[in-house]
Amino acid sequence: MTYSIKLVGVGGQGTILAAKVLSYALIDAGYDVKMSEIHGMSQRGGSVSSEIRYGKKIHSPVIEKGCADVLVSFELMEAERAIDYVKKDGLLIVNDLKINSMVTLNGKIPYPSGIIEDIQNKVNTVLVDGSKKAIDLGNAKVMNIIMLGVLVKAIQLEHLDFENAIKNSVKPKFIDLNLKAFNIGLSYME
16 A cells, blocks of 8 residues: 655745655655655745655655645645645645745735635644644744654554654754654644
8 A cells, every 4th residue: 555645834844854754764664665855945935845655665756636645734825735635535734824925925915814714624634733832842943843743643653763763864952852842743633
């Protein structure tokens, strides 16, 4: 069986780091894993996405629309943009966060309203206050690892060695913080 996960966010949110941690843990567990990433204008706050496919034998990292088992979005508008990738019986895990783009910041276009209701009407949705939980932990940048913990619990991969994957993916001085963030995400789904 092949499993497909798409992670989306805005530049600087750690979308690619979360995908790499997940990929490392899956590879360590013996899965064939393919990952792709799109940076776009990430350095300027643009969209970033990573696609991970794993199973016995994977030939391509590409996830077509309507084929993702899970979409994890670190920002609300990014969830709305990528929702067409989720299978009808798939899952959307979304961080309850709005990041204004340049056009919303300069007042030309308002940030869209009703996103949460719209996505909840389309797919099974888990709304997470990941950014608030990260701030409560003392560092807003670990929101991505909190969201990863939510994903891992939702798809029942908590038996994999995520501690090792995190240790091999972040700077030593941030390991403990990221492990705490991951455990907050795991406990979110209980």
